[in-house]
Amino acid sequence: MMRDSGALTLPYCPYLPRVDEPLRASALKEFGNDRGHLFYLRALECGQALWQQGFPAQSLLMMNRAFAADLEEHAPVLNDWPLPYKAVRWVMESRSKDQFIGNPRRHFQHLSTRMVEPRKELRSWRAWGCWALACLVFPSYPADEEQISKEGIVEPDSAEIKANLLRLGWAGEAEEWVSATLPFRG
Helix, strand or coil, X not given: CCCCCCCCCCCXXXXXXXXXXXXXXXXXXHHCCCCCHHHHHHHHHHHHHHHHCCCHHHHHHHHHHHHCCCCCCCCCHHHHCCCCHHHHHHHHHHXXXXXXXXXXXXXXXHHHHCCCCCCHHHHHHHHHHHHHHHHHHCCCCCCCHHHHXXXXXXXXXXXXXXXXXXXXXXXXXXXXXHHHHCCCCC
């Protein structure tokens, strides 16, 4: 079912800030190289707007941008809007079958193995965390076996992802990710 690209027709994602108007990725241009708390919040808002416009794949891309924000560990915005692990899972689970999502498992595999600075290692483990969520939601979606074979990639298990988020992530980040791996309460 195609949606009017200018209308917020779908119910809002409870793990992203509500928006009153359609937004696109271009709404992030105003921040230039600033990747601080306003960038983070706007990336989440873009994710919400794109979700509500019927574009779950683009919504996930905006959450990728939010994960790349340059925030202090205890930035006040995180009190209201923690890192969007739950939003990533919610969007993947809530999209209708006729909405393009691509292959999130493959997307997050590529993102985690091709990460660049700044904060390359942490951001890579965040992407692996999202990859694990994609594997939960889409267990039949294939990995990029060619990349795994050629590059010798070893897909991490949940314990390794959690350990690295504990080691590199912010206070409570590993727990936030673990909570996103659990079934949502109705």
